Amino acid sequence: MEVATGPMELKDKTAVITGAGSGFGRELARCCHAAGMHLVLADVDLDGMEQTLAVTGLTALQALVQRCDVSKPEDLDRLAGAAAERFGGTDLLFNNAGVIAAGPIWKATPQDWNWVFGVNVMGVANGIRSFVPAMLERGTPAWIVNTASVAGLVCPPDMAVYSASKHAVVAMSECLHHELAQTGQPIGVSLLCPGYVDTGIADSARHRPASLLGSNPEQSPIMERTRVAMRAGRLSAADVARITLEAVLQRRFYVLPHRNAIGGVENRLRDLLAGGAPNNPLRGVR
Ligand SMILES: NC(=O)c1ccc[n+]([C@@H]2O[C@H](COP(=O)([O-])OP(=O)(O)OC[C@H]3O[C@@H](n4cnc5c(N)ncnc54)[C@H](O)[C@@H]3O)[C@@H](O)[C@H]2O)c1
Incomplete structure:
Protein backbone atom coordinates (compact mmCIF):
# COMPACT_ATOMS: atom_id res chain seq x y z
CA MET A 1 0.00 0.00 0.00
CA GLU A 2 1.52 3.36 -1.01
CA VAL A 3 0.27 6.13 1.24
CA ALA A 4 3.07 8.68 1.18
CA THR A 5 2.59 11.26 -1.55
CA GLY A 6 3.91 14.76 -2.19
CA PRO A 7 7.12 16.17 -0.79
CA MET A 8 7.90 15.88 2.93
CA GLU A 9 7.37 19.10 4.87
CA LEU A 10 10.38 19.90 7.03
CA LYS A 11 9.94 23.49 8.22
CA ASP A 12 9.21 23.71 11.98
CA LYS A 13 9.38 19.92 12.24
CA THR A 14 11.79 18.07 14.52
CA ALA A 15 14.80 16.00 13.45
CA VAL A 16 16.67 13.64 15.76
CA ILE A 17 20.19 12.73 14.63
CA THR A 18 22.38 10.06 16.22
CA GLY A 19 26.12 10.33 15.63
CA ALA A 20 25.59 14.10 15.46
CA ASP A 47 32.63 17.91 22.57
CA GLY A 48 31.81 16.82 19.02
CA MET A 49 28.21 17.94 19.47
CA GLU A 50 29.41 21.31 20.78
CA GLN A 51 31.40 21.67 17.56
CA THR A 52 28.32 20.71 15.57
CA LEU A 53 26.38 23.46 17.33
CA ALA A 54 29.19 25.90 16.52
CA VAL A 55 29.46 25.08 12.79
CA THR A 56 25.70 24.96 12.23
CA GLY A 57 25.24 28.31 13.98
CA LEU A 58 22.72 26.71 16.35
CA THR A 59 22.56 27.82 19.94
CA ALA A 60 21.96 25.38 22.77
CA LEU A 61 18.49 26.94 23.03
CA GLN A 62 17.57 26.03 19.44
CA ALA A 63 18.71 22.45 19.76
CA LEU A 64 18.49 19.73 22.34
CA VAL A 65 21.89 18.11 22.86
CA GLN A 66 21.89 14.80 24.66
CA ARG A 67 24.54 12.21 25.40
CA CYS A 68 23.27 8.93 24.04
CA ASP A 69 24.96 5.58 23.50
CA VAL A 70 22.85 4.01 20.76
CA SER A 71 23.86 0.50 21.82
CA LYS A 72 21.86 1.07 25.01
CA PRO A 73 18.06 0.77 24.62
CA GLU A 74 17.42 2.94 27.69
CA ASP A 75 19.47 5.81 26.16
CA LEU A 76 17.25 5.81 23.05
CA ASP A 77 14.12 5.69 25.21
CA ARG A 78 15.38 8.72 27.12
CA LEU A 79 16.19 10.50 23.86
CA ALA A 80 12.72 9.89 22.42
CA GLY A 81 11.14 11.11 25.66
CA ALA A 82 13.30 14.25 25.71
CA ALA A 83 12.48 15.05 22.04
CA ALA A 84 8.75 14.65 22.76
CA GLU A 85 8.90 16.82 25.87
CA ARG A 86 10.89 19.60 24.23
CA PHE A 87 9.41 19.65 20.71
CA GLY A 88 6.20 17.59 20.90
CA GLY A 89 7.55 14.57 19.00
CA THR A 90 9.94 13.42 16.28
CA ASP A 91 9.17 13.88 12.59
CA LEU A 92 12.50 12.82 11.10
CA LEU A 93 14.82 10.28 12.73
CA PHE A 94 18.36 9.66 11.50
CA ASN A 95 19.74 6.36 12.84
CA ASN A 96 23.20 7.40 11.76
CA ALA A 97 25.77 6.60 14.48
CA GLY A 98 28.21 3.93 13.38
CA VAL A 99 31.67 2.46 13.92
CA ILE A 100 34.03 0.28 11.94
CA ALA A 101 36.38 -2.65 12.60
CA ALA A 102 38.53 -4.37 9.98
CA GLY A 103 40.67 -7.44 9.38
CA PRO A 104 40.23 -11.08 8.27
CA ILE A 105 37.10 -12.60 9.77
CA TRP A 106 38.93 -15.46 11.46
CA LYS A 107 40.89 -12.92 13.53
CA ALA A 108 37.92 -10.71 14.43
CA THR A 109 37.64 -10.69 18.22
CA PRO A 110 34.41 -11.23 20.18
CA GLN A 111 34.84 -7.60 21.29
CA ASP A 112 34.93 -6.47 17.62
CA TRP A 113 31.61 -8.24 16.99
CA ASN A 114 29.98 -6.99 20.17
CA TRP A 115 31.08 -3.39 19.70
CA VAL A 116 30.27 -3.04 15.99
CA PHE A 117 26.97 -4.96 16.21
CA GLY A 118 26.05 -3.10 19.41
CA VAL A 119 26.38 0.28 17.70
CA ASN A 120 25.60 -0.42 14.03
CA VAL A 121 22.87 -3.05 14.36
CA MET A 122 21.36 -2.65 17.84
CA GLY A 123 21.74 1.13 17.55
CA VAL A 124 19.34 1.11 14.60
CA ALA A 125 17.05 -1.49 16.20
CA ASN A 126 16.94 0.54 19.42
CA GLY A 127 16.17 3.74 17.49
CA ILE A 128 13.29 2.06 15.67
CA ARG A 129 11.88 0.56 18.87
CA SER A 130 12.11 3.82 20.83
CA PHE A 131 10.73 6.20 18.19
CA VAL A 132 8.40 4.40 15.76
CA PRO A 133 5.56 3.52 18.18
CA ALA A 134 5.14 7.21 19.11
CA MET A 135 5.24 8.16 15.42
CA LEU A 136 2.46 5.64 14.71
CA GLU A 137 0.45 6.87 17.68
CA ARG A 138 0.75 10.50 16.58
CA GLY A 139 -0.35 9.61 13.05
CA THR A 140 1.32 12.64 11.45
CA PRO A 141 3.78 12.31 8.52
CA ALA A 142 7.17 11.08 9.70
CA TRP A 143 10.34 9.63 8.20
CA ILE A 144 13.23 7.41 9.30
CA VAL A 145 16.66 7.43 7.65
CA ASN A 146 18.94 4.51 8.44
CA THR A 147 22.61 4.87 7.52
CA ALA A 148 23.96 1.61 6.10
CA SER A 149 26.81 1.66 3.53
CA VAL A 150 27.80 0.32 0.12
CA ALA A 151 29.35 -2.36 2.36
CA GLY A 152 25.75 -3.35 3.18
CA LEU A 153 25.14 -4.17 -0.49
CA VAL A 154 28.44 -5.85 -1.41
CA CYS A 155 30.93 -7.83 0.72
CA PRO A 156 34.49 -6.47 0.58
CA PRO A 157 37.33 -8.62 1.99
CA ASP A 158 38.68 -7.65 5.43
CA MET A 159 35.40 -5.89 6.26
CA ALA A 160 33.31 -8.87 7.41
CA VAL A 161 32.25 -7.47 10.77
CA TYR A 162 31.36 -4.05 9.40
CA SER A 163 29.82 -5.41 6.19
CA ALA A 164 27.69 -7.95 8.09
CA SER A 165 26.45 -5.17 10.38
CA LYS A 166 25.50 -2.98 7.42
CA HIS A 167 23.78 -5.87 5.61
CA ALA A 168 21.69 -6.15 8.77
CA VAL A 169 20.81 -2.44 8.52
CA VAL A 170 19.71 -2.97 4.90
CA ALA A 171 17.49 -5.90 5.94
CA MET A 172 15.99 -4.02 8.91
CA SER A 173 15.24 -0.99 6.73
CA GLU A 174 13.55 -2.98 3.95
CA CYS A 175 11.43 -4.88 6.51
CA LEU A 176 10.56 -1.61 8.28
CA HIS A 177 9.51 -0.09 4.95
CA HIS A 178 7.12 -2.99 4.23
CA GLU A 179 5.74 -3.06 7.76
CA LEU A 180 5.06 0.68 7.83
CA ALA A 181 3.42 0.50 4.39
CA GLN A 182 1.08 -2.19 5.77
CA THR A 183 -0.09 0.18 8.52
CA GLY A 184 -1.35 2.68 5.94
CA GLN A 185 0.19 5.50 7.99
CA PRO A 186 2.17 8.34 6.36
CA ILE A 187 5.51 7.15 7.72
CA GLY A 188 8.35 6.10 5.46
CA VAL A 189 11.98 5.07 5.37
CA SER A 190 15.15 5.95 3.49
CA LEU A 191 18.21 3.70 3.39
CA LEU A 192 21.44 5.64 2.99
CA CYS A 193 24.30 3.62 1.44
CA PRO A 194 27.33 5.85 0.91
CA GLY A 195 30.73 4.79 -0.45
CA TYR A 196 34.03 6.20 0.86
CA VAL A 197 33.73 9.68 2.41
CA ASP A 198 36.34 11.54 4.45
CA THR A 199 34.83 11.62 7.98
CA GLY A 200 36.02 10.50 11.39
CA ILE A 201 34.94 6.87 10.89
CA ALA A 202 38.44 5.48 10.26
CA ASP A 203 39.24 6.66 13.80
CA SER A 204 36.02 5.38 15.32
CA ALA A 205 37.98 3.37 17.91
CA ARG A 206 38.34 6.74 19.68
CA HIS A 207 35.00 6.08 21.36
CA ARG A 208 35.34 2.31 21.80
CA PRO A 209 34.28 1.41 25.37
CA ALA A 210 37.03 0.11 27.65
CA SER A 211 34.99 -3.06 28.22
CA LEU A 212 35.18 -3.89 24.48
CA LEU A 213 38.84 -3.15 23.73
CA GLY A 214 40.87 -5.78 21.88
CA SER A 215 40.64 -5.40 18.12
CA ASN A 216 41.59 -7.63 15.22
CA PRO A 217 45.43 -7.81 15.29
CA GLU A 218 45.55 -7.14 11.52
CA GLN A 219 43.31 -4.08 11.64
CA SER A 220 45.85 -1.22 11.46
CA PRO A 221 47.23 -1.52 7.87
CA ILE A 222 43.72 -2.20 6.53
CA MET A 223 42.28 0.85 8.28
CA GLU A 224 45.20 2.88 6.95
CA ARG A 225 44.32 1.82 3.37
CA THR A 226 40.65 2.55 4.09
CA ARG A 227 41.58 5.99 5.43
CA VAL A 228 43.47 6.76 2.19
CA ALA A 229 40.45 5.63 0.12
CA MET A 230 38.15 7.81 2.24
CA ARG A 231 40.36 10.86 1.79
CA ALA A 232 40.27 10.26 -1.97
CA GLY A 233 36.46 9.99 -1.96
CA ARG A 234 34.78 12.18 -4.55
CA LEU A 235 31.91 13.31 -2.35
CA SER A 236 32.17 15.19 0.94
CA ALA A 237 30.05 14.57 4.02
CA ALA A 238 28.21 17.78 3.15
CA ASP A 239 27.40 16.39 -0.34
CA VAL A 240 26.06 13.16 1.17
CA ALA A 241 23.91 15.05 3.70
CA ARG A 242 22.44 17.28 0.98
CA ILE A 243 21.68 14.27 -1.26
CA THR A 244 20.09 12.48 1.72
CA LEU A 245 17.80 15.36 2.61
CA GLU A 246 16.77 15.67 -1.05
CA ALA A 247 15.85 11.97 -0.98
CA VAL A 248 13.76 12.48 2.16
CA LEU A 249 11.94 15.40 0.55
CA GLN A 250 11.22 13.17 -2.46
CA ARG A 251 10.31 10.19 -0.21
CA ARG A 252 12.89 7.90 -1.84
CA PHE A 253 13.93 4.65 -0.16
CA TYR A 254 17.33 3.74 -1.64
CA VAL A 255 19.88 6.54 -1.40
CA LEU A 256 23.17 5.69 -3.13
CA PRO A 257 25.12 8.95 -3.39
CA HIS A 258 28.10 7.21 -5.07
CA ARG A 259 26.68 6.25 -8.44
CA ASN A 260 29.88 4.35 -9.38
CA ALA A 261 29.10 1.84 -6.60
CA ILE A 262 26.08 0.56 -8.49
CA GLY A 263 28.28 -1.53 -10.81
CA GLY A 264 29.53 -3.50 -7.80
CA VAL A 265 25.96 -4.21 -6.69
CA GLU A 266 25.02 -5.35 -10.21
CA ASN A 267 28.07 -7.63 -10.35
CA ARG A 268 27.18 -9.22 -7.02
CA LEU A 269 23.63 -9.95 -8.12
CA ARG A 270 24.89 -11.32 -11.44
CA ASP A 271 27.32 -13.62 -9.59
CA LEU A 272 24.54 -14.71 -7.25
CA LEU A 273 22.13 -15.53 -10.08
CA ALA A 274 24.87 -17.34 -12.02
CA GLY A 275 25.45 -19.59 -8.99
CA GLY A 276 29.26 -19.35 -9.11
CA ALA A 277 31.59 -17.61 -6.67
CA PRO A 278 31.45 -13.89 -5.86
CA ASN A 279 33.97 -11.58 -7.52
CA ASN A 280 35.96 -9.31 -5.21
CA PRO A 281 34.06 -5.97 -5.21
CA LEU A 282 37.31 -4.08 -4.52
CA ARG A 283 38.73 -5.29 -7.86
CA GLY A 284 36.42 -2.84 -9.60
CA VAL A 285 33.76 -3.26 -12.22
CA ARG A 286 34.43 -6.11 -14.64
N1 LIG B 1 32.55 7.79 6.02
C1 LIG B 1 32.29 6.80 5.21
O1 LIG B 1 33.07 6.53 4.27
C2 LIG B 1 31.03 6.00 5.37
C3 LIG B 1 30.60 5.22 4.30
C4 LIG B 1 29.43 4.47 4.45
C5 LIG B 1 28.70 4.53 5.61
N2 LIG B 1 29.14 5.31 6.65
C6 LIG B 1 28.31 5.34 7.87
O2 LIG B 1 27.97 6.67 8.16
C7 LIG B 1 27.59 6.77 9.54
C8 LIG B 1 28.22 8.00 10.15
O3 LIG B 1 29.63 7.83 10.18
P1 LIG B 1 30.66 8.96 9.74
O4 LIG B 1 31.32 8.47 8.52
O5 LIG B 1 30.04 10.27 9.78
O6 LIG B 1 31.75 8.76 10.92
P2 LIG B 1 32.15 9.72 12.13
O7 LIG B 1 33.08 8.90 12.97
O8 LIG B 1 32.65 11.00 11.61
O9 LIG B 1 30.77 9.96 12.91
C9 LIG B 1 30.15 8.91 13.63
C10 LIG B 1 29.63 9.46 14.95
O10 LIG B 1 29.01 8.38 15.66
C11 LIG B 1 29.32 8.54 17.04
N3 LIG B 1 29.20 7.29 17.78
C12 LIG B 1 30.06 6.25 17.83
N4 LIG B 1 29.61 5.32 18.68
C13 LIG B 1 28.43 5.78 19.17
C14 LIG B 1 27.49 5.25 20.08
N5 LIG B 1 27.67 4.07 20.69
N6 LIG B 1 26.38 5.99 20.35
C15 LIG B 1 26.19 7.21 19.76
N7 LIG B 1 27.06 7.75 18.90
C16 LIG B 1 28.16 7.04 18.60
C17 LIG B 1 30.75 9.07 17.05
O11 LIG B 1 31.07 9.70 18.28
C18 LIG B 1 30.72 10.02 15.86
O12 LIG B 1 30.41 11.33 16.28
C19 LIG B 1 28.02 5.47 10.19
O13 LIG B 1 26.88 4.63 10.36
C20 LIG B 1 28.96 4.86 9.15
O14 LIG B 1 29.03 3.46 9.24
C21 LIG B 1 30.29 6.04 6.57
Whole structure:
Protein backbone atom coordinates (compact mmCIF):
# COMPACT_ATOMS: atom_id res chain seq x y z
CA MET A 1 0.00 0.00 0.00
CA GLU A 2 1.52 3.36 -1.01
CA VAL A 3 0.27 6.13 1.24
CA ALA A 4 3.07 8.68 1.18
CA THR A 5 2.59 11.26 -1.55
CA GLY A 6 3.91 14.76 -2.19
CA PRO A 7 7.12 16.17 -0.79
CA MET A 8 7.90 15.88 2.93
CA GLU A 9 7.37 19.10 4.87
CA LEU A 10 10.38 19.90 7.03
CA LYS A 11 9.94 23.49 8.22
CA ASP A 12 9.21 23.71 11.98
CA LYS A 13 9.38 19.92 12.24
CA THR A 14 11.79 18.07 14.52
CA ALA A 15 14.80 16.00 13.45
CA VAL A 16 16.67 13.64 15.76
CA ILE A 17 20.19 12.73 14.63
CA THR A 18 22.38 10.06 16.22
CA GLY A 19 26.12 10.33 15.63
CA ALA A 20 25.59 14.10 15.46
CA GLY A 21 29.05 14.93 16.80
CA SER A 22 30.98 14.32 13.58
CA GLY A 23 30.89 13.46 9.87
CA PHE A 24 27.50 12.84 8.26
CA GLY A 25 25.61 13.57 11.49
CA ARG A 26 27.09 17.04 11.71
CA GLU A 27 26.32 17.82 8.06
CA LEU A 28 22.79 16.42 8.39
CA ALA A 29 22.33 18.79 11.33
CA ARG A 30 23.48 21.68 9.16
CA CYS A 31 21.03 20.72 6.36
CA CYS A 32 18.11 20.21 8.75
CA HIS A 33 18.79 23.55 10.42
CA ALA A 34 18.87 25.24 7.00
CA ALA A 35 15.48 23.60 6.28
CA GLY A 36 14.03 25.30 9.38
CA MET A 37 13.83 22.22 11.58
CA HIS A 38 14.17 21.87 15.35
CA LEU A 39 17.11 19.65 16.17
CA VAL A 40 17.87 16.95 18.67
CA LEU A 41 21.54 15.98 18.57
CA ALA A 42 22.66 12.69 20.09
CA ASP A 43 26.13 11.17 20.40
CA VAL A 44 28.54 9.73 22.92
CA ASP A 45 30.86 12.65 22.07
CA LEU A 46 29.70 15.81 23.88
CA ASP A 47 32.63 17.91 22.57
CA GLY A 48 31.81 16.82 19.02
CA MET A 49 28.21 17.94 19.47
CA GLU A 50 29.41 21.31 20.78
CA GLN A 51 31.40 21.67 17.56
CA THR A 52 28.32 20.71 15.57
CA LEU A 53 26.38 23.46 17.33
CA ALA A 54 29.19 25.90 16.52
CA VAL A 55 29.46 25.08 12.79
CA THR A 56 25.70 24.96 12.23
CA GLY A 57 25.24 28.31 13.98
CA LEU A 58 22.72 26.71 16.35
CA THR A 59 22.56 27.82 19.94
CA ALA A 60 21.96 25.38 22.77
CA LEU A 61 18.49 26.94 23.03
CA GLN A 62 17.57 26.03 19.44
CA ALA A 63 18.71 22.45 19.76
CA LEU A 64 18.49 19.73 22.34
CA VAL A 65 21.89 18.11 22.86
CA GLN A 66 21.89 14.80 24.66
CA ARG A 67 24.54 12.21 25.40
CA CYS A 68 23.27 8.93 24.04
CA ASP A 69 24.96 5.58 23.50
CA VAL A 70 22.85 4.01 20.76
CA SER A 71 23.86 0.50 21.82
CA LYS A 72 21.86 1.07 25.01
CA PRO A 73 18.06 0.77 24.62
CA GLU A 74 17.42 2.94 27.69
CA ASP A 75 19.47 5.81 26.16
CA LEU A 76 17.25 5.81 23.05
CA ASP A 77 14.12 5.69 25.21
CA ARG A 78 15.38 8.72 27.12
CA LEU A 79 16.19 10.50 23.86
CA ALA A 80 12.72 9.89 22.42
CA GLY A 81 11.14 11.11 25.66
CA ALA A 82 13.30 14.25 25.71
CA ALA A 83 12.48 15.05 22.04
CA ALA A 84 8.75 14.65 22.76
CA GLU A 85 8.90 16.82 25.87
CA ARG A 86 10.89 19.60 24.23
CA PHE A 87 9.41 19.65 20.71
CA GLY A 88 6.20 17.59 20.90
CA GLY A 89 7.55 14.57 19.00
CA THR A 90 9.94 13.42 16.28
CA ASP A 91 9.17 13.88 12.59
CA LEU A 92 12.50 12.82 11.10
CA LEU A 93 14.82 10.28 12.73
CA PHE A 94 18.36 9.66 11.50
CA ASN A 95 19.74 6.36 12.84
CA ASN A 96 23.20 7.40 11.76
CA ALA A 97 25.77 6.60 14.48
CA GLY A 98 28.21 3.93 13.38
CA VAL A 99 31.67 2.46 13.92
CA ILE A 100 34.03 0.28 11.94
CA ALA A 101 36.38 -2.65 12.60
CA ALA A 102 38.53 -4.37 9.98
CA GLY A 103 40.67 -7.44 9.38
CA PRO A 104 40.23 -11.08 8.27
CA ILE A 105 37.10 -12.60 9.77
CA TRP A 106 38.93 -15.46 11.46
CA LYS A 107 40.89 -12.92 13.53
CA ALA A 108 37.92 -10.71 14.43
CA THR A 109 37.64 -10.69 18.22
CA PRO A 110 34.41 -11.23 20.18
CA GLN A 111 34.84 -7.60 21.29
CA ASP A 112 34.93 -6.47 17.62
CA TRP A 113 31.61 -8.24 16.99
CA ASN A 114 29.98 -6.99 20.17
CA TRP A 115 31.08 -3.39 19.70
CA VAL A 116 30.27 -3.04 15.99
CA PHE A 117 26.97 -4.96 16.21
CA GLY A 118 26.05 -3.10 19.41
CA VAL A 119 26.38 0.28 17.70
CA ASN A 120 25.60 -0.42 14.03
CA VAL A 121 22.87 -3.05 14.36
CA MET A 122 21.36 -2.65 17.84
CA GLY A 123 21.74 1.13 17.55
CA VAL A 124 19.34 1.11 14.60
CA ALA A 125 17.05 -1.49 16.20
CA ASN A 126 16.94 0.54 19.42
CA GLY A 127 16.17 3.74 17.49
CA ILE A 128 13.29 2.06 15.67
CA ARG A 129 11.88 0.56 18.87
CA SER A 130 12.11 3.82 20.83
CA PHE A 131 10.73 6.20 18.19
CA VAL A 132 8.40 4.40 15.76
CA PRO A 133 5.56 3.52 18.18
CA ALA A 134 5.14 7.21 19.11
CA MET A 135 5.24 8.16 15.42
CA LEU A 136 2.46 5.64 14.71
CA GLU A 137 0.45 6.87 17.68
CA ARG A 138 0.75 10.50 16.58
CA GLY A 139 -0.35 9.61 13.05
CA THR A 140 1.32 12.64 11.45
CA PRO A 141 3.78 12.31 8.52
CA ALA A 142 7.17 11.08 9.70
CA TRP A 143 10.34 9.63 8.20
CA ILE A 144 13.23 7.41 9.30
CA VAL A 145 16.66 7.43 7.65
CA ASN A 146 18.94 4.51 8.44
CA THR A 147 22.61 4.87 7.52
CA ALA A 148 23.96 1.61 6.10
CA SER A 149 26.81 1.66 3.53
CA VAL A 150 27.80 0.32 0.12
CA ALA A 151 29.35 -2.36 2.36
CA GLY A 152 25.75 -3.35 3.18
CA LEU A 153 25.14 -4.17 -0.49
CA VAL A 154 28.44 -5.85 -1.41
CA CYS A 155 30.93 -7.83 0.72
CA PRO A 156 34.49 -6.47 0.58
CA PRO A 157 37.33 -8.62 1.99
CA ASP A 158 38.68 -7.65 5.43
CA MET A 159 35.40 -5.89 6.26
CA ALA A 160 33.31 -8.87 7.41
CA VAL A 161 32.25 -7.47 10.77
CA TYR A 162 31.36 -4.05 9.40
CA SER A 163 29.82 -5.41 6.19
CA ALA A 164 27.69 -7.95 8.09
CA SER A 165 26.45 -5.17 10.38
CA LYS A 166 25.50 -2.98 7.42
CA HIS A 167 23.78 -5.87 5.61
CA ALA A 168 21.69 -6.15 8.77
CA VAL A 169 20.81 -2.44 8.52
CA VAL A 170 19.71 -2.97 4.90
CA ALA A 171 17.49 -5.90 5.94
CA MET A 172 15.99 -4.02 8.91
CA SER A 173 15.24 -0.99 6.73
CA GLU A 174 13.55 -2.98 3.95
CA CYS A 175 11.43 -4.88 6.51
CA LEU A 176 10.56 -1.61 8.28
CA HIS A 177 9.51 -0.09 4.95
CA HIS A 178 7.12 -2.99 4.23
CA GLU A 179 5.74 -3.06 7.76
CA LEU A 180 5.06 0.68 7.83
CA ALA A 181 3.42 0.50 4.39
CA GLN A 182 1.08 -2.19 5.77
CA THR A 183 -0.09 0.18 8.52
CA GLY A 184 -1.35 2.68 5.94
CA GLN A 185 0.19 5.50 7.99
CA PRO A 186 2.17 8.34 6.36
CA ILE A 187 5.51 7.15 7.72
CA GLY A 188 8.35 6.10 5.46
CA VAL A 189 11.98 5.07 5.37
CA SER A 190 15.15 5.95 3.49
CA LEU A 191 18.21 3.70 3.39
CA LEU A 192 21.44 5.64 2.99
CA CYS A 193 24.30 3.62 1.44
CA PRO A 194 27.33 5.85 0.91
CA GLY A 195 30.73 4.79 -0.45
CA TYR A 196 34.03 6.20 0.86
CA VAL A 197 33.73 9.68 2.41
CA ASP A 198 36.34 11.54 4.45
CA THR A 199 34.83 11.62 7.98
CA GLY A 200 36.02 10.50 11.39
CA ILE A 201 34.94 6.87 10.89
CA ALA A 202 38.44 5.48 10.26
CA ASP A 203 39.24 6.66 13.80
CA SER A 204 36.02 5.38 15.32
CA ALA A 205 37.98 3.37 17.91
CA ARG A 206 38.34 6.74 19.68
CA HIS A 207 35.00 6.08 21.36
CA ARG A 208 35.34 2.31 21.80
CA PRO A 209 34.28 1.41 25.37
CA ALA A 210 37.03 0.11 27.65
CA SER A 211 34.99 -3.06 28.22
CA LEU A 212 35.18 -3.89 24.48
CA LEU A 213 38.84 -3.15 23.73
CA GLY A 214 40.87 -5.78 21.88
CA SER A 215 40.64 -5.40 18.12
CA ASN A 216 41.59 -7.63 15.22
CA PRO A 217 45.43 -7.81 15.29
CA GLU A 218 45.55 -7.14 11.52
CA GLN A 219 43.31 -4.08 11.64
CA SER A 220 45.85 -1.22 11.46
CA PRO A 221 47.23 -1.52 7.87
CA ILE A 222 43.72 -2.20 6.53
CA MET A 223 42.28 0.85 8.28
CA GLU A 224 45.20 2.88 6.95
CA ARG A 225 44.32 1.82 3.37
CA THR A 226 40.65 2.55 4.09
CA ARG A 227 41.58 5.99 5.43
CA VAL A 228 43.47 6.76 2.19
CA ALA A 229 40.45 5.63 0.12
CA MET A 230 38.15 7.81 2.24
CA ARG A 231 40.36 10.86 1.79
CA ALA A 232 40.27 10.26 -1.97
CA GLY A 233 36.46 9.99 -1.96
CA ARG A 234 34.78 12.18 -4.55
CA LEU A 235 31.91 13.31 -2.35
CA SER A 236 32.17 15.19 0.94
CA ALA A 237 30.05 14.57 4.02
CA ALA A 238 28.21 17.78 3.15
CA ASP A 239 27.40 16.39 -0.34
CA VAL A 240 26.06 13.16 1.17
CA ALA A 241 23.91 15.05 3.70
CA ARG A 242 22.44 17.28 0.98
CA ILE A 243 21.68 14.27 -1.26
CA THR A 244 20.09 12.48 1.72
CA LEU A 245 17.80 15.36 2.61
CA GLU A 246 16.77 15.67 -1.05
CA ALA A 247 15.85 11.97 -0.98
CA VAL A 248 13.76 12.48 2.16
CA LEU A 249 11.94 15.40 0.55
CA GLN A 250 11.22 13.17 -2.46
CA ARG A 251 10.31 10.19 -0.21
CA ARG A 252 12.89 7.90 -1.84
CA PHE A 253 13.93 4.65 -0.16
CA TYR A 254 17.33 3.74 -1.64
CA VAL A 255 19.88 6.54 -1.40
CA LEU A 256 23.17 5.69 -3.13
CA PRO A 257 25.12 8.95 -3.39
CA HIS A 258 28.10 7.21 -5.07
CA ARG A 259 26.68 6.25 -8.44
CA ASN A 260 29.88 4.35 -9.38
CA ALA A 261 29.10 1.84 -6.60
CA ILE A 262 26.08 0.56 -8.49
CA GLY A 263 28.28 -1.53 -10.81
CA GLY A 264 29.53 -3.50 -7.80
CA VAL A 265 25.96 -4.21 -6.69
CA GLU A 266 25.02 -5.35 -10.21
CA ASN A 267 28.07 -7.63 -10.35
CA ARG A 268 27.18 -9.22 -7.02
CA LEU A 269 23.63 -9.95 -8.12
CA ARG A 270 24.89 -11.32 -11.44
CA ASP A 271 27.32 -13.62 -9.59
CA LEU A 272 24.54 -14.71 -7.25
CA LEU A 273 22.13 -15.53 -10.08
CA ALA A 274 24.87 -17.34 -12.02
CA GLY A 275 25.45 -19.59 -8.99
CA GLY A 276 29.26 -19.35 -9.11
CA ALA A 277 31.59 -17.61 -6.67
CA PRO A 278 31.45 -13.89 -5.86
CA ASN A 279 33.97 -11.58 -7.52
CA ASN A 280 35.96 -9.31 -5.21
CA PRO A 281 34.06 -5.97 -5.21
CA LEU A 282 37.31 -4.08 -4.52
CA ARG A 283 38.73 -5.29 -7.86
CA GLY A 284 36.42 -2.84 -9.60
CA VAL A 285 33.76 -3.26 -12.22
CA ARG A 286 34.43 -6.11 -14.64
N1 LIG B 1 32.55 7.79 6.02
C1 LIG B 1 32.29 6.80 5.21
O1 LIG B 1 33.07 6.53 4.27
C2 LIG B 1 31.03 6.00 5.37
C3 LIG B 1 30.60 5.22 4.30
C4 LIG B 1 29.43 4.47 4.45
C5 LIG B 1 28.70 4.53 5.61
N2 LIG B 1 29.14 5.31 6.65
C6 LIG B 1 28.31 5.34 7.87
O2 LIG B 1 27.97 6.67 8.16
C7 LIG B 1 27.59 6.77 9.54
C8 LIG B 1 28.22 8.00 10.15
O3 LIG B 1 29.63 7.83 10.18
P1 LIG B 1 30.66 8.96 9.74
O4 LIG B 1 31.32 8.47 8.52
O5 LIG B 1 30.04 10.27 9.78
O6 LIG B 1 31.75 8.76 10.92
P2 LIG B 1 32.15 9.72 12.13
O7 LIG B 1 33.08 8.90 12.97
O8 LIG B 1 32.65 11.00 11.61
O9 LIG B 1 30.77 9.96 12.91
C9 LIG B 1 30.15 8.91 13.63
C10 LIG B 1 29.63 9.46 14.95
O10 LIG B 1 29.01 8.38 15.66
C11 LIG B 1 29.32 8.54 17.04
N3 LIG B 1 29.20 7.29 17.78
C12 LIG B 1 30.06 6.25 17.83
N4 LIG B 1 29.61 5.32 18.68
C13 LIG B 1 28.43 5.78 19.17
C14 LIG B 1 27.49 5.25 20.08
N5 LIG B 1 27.67 4.07 20.69
N6 LIG B 1 26.38 5.99 20.35
C15 LIG B 1 26.19 7.21 19.76
N7 LIG B 1 27.06 7.75 18.90
C16 LIG B 1 28.16 7.04 18.60
C17 LIG B 1 30.75 9.07 17.05
O11 LIG B 1 31.07 9.70 18.28
C18 LIG B 1 30.72 10.02 15.86
O12 LIG B 1 30.41 11.33 16.28
C19 LIG B 1 28.02 5.47 10.19
O13 LIG B 1 26.88 4.63 10.36
C20 LIG B 1 28.96 4.86 9.15
O14 LIG B 1 29.03 3.46 9.24
C21 LIG B 1 30.29 6.04 6.57
